[in-house]
Amino acid sequence: NAGVTQTPKFRVLKTGQSMTLLCAQDMNHEYMYWYRQDPGMGLRLIHYSVGEGTTAKGEVPDGYNVSRLKKQNFLLGLESAAPSQTSVYFCASRERLAGAFNEQFFGPGTRLTVL
């Protein structure tokens, strides 16, 4: 099993350009998450999904959109990239189990630079 994969691994954009980050998981997990990590700030939740066809906002959703058309994929879109969106983006997935102690599995990250 590949676990959680992210595409691309690196990307450089110019201000105003758009792009889509793809997250895929092969563990049949219900929940999926997009985070961004900036130096000294830890991971912050952008959007998340509790199942196919559903999405919800996290802490820092502005400037991003998401879609979960298939259970195994969670897409993060930047419609008009800004330098403030320069960050490392992590996707995670998690199984639906009773309680909330089950682990999040993370992808390797996408390093995005917006010039």
Add this chain to the structure above:
Amino acid sequence: RKEVEQDPGPFNVPEGATVAFNCTYSNSASQSFFWYRQDCRKEPKLLMSVYSSGNEDGRFTAQLNRASQYISLLIRDSKLSDSATYLCVVNGGVGNFNKFYFGSGTKLNVKP
């Protein structure tokens, strides 16, 4: 106020030392608590969940103090390979159990 706060460190300790990290959280309704480990430029990986009764996994012990809203991680007999950043993670309260909040991490350097 941040949902989760940690001392960023770094904690510089010799091999074999015992080191402890604390983390405080702001939402008294949070129900699940974790420590994740993150190596430089890598993704976070679960170290251990933190249960109300406390739990131990080899050299690692985690404790939860609900009254004071803090979580601790104790590492005994530190190894060079323990050098990493340790992230405290807490879920949201009522209606937000599937949302998770990360601390900014505590960096540990274990020296020979």
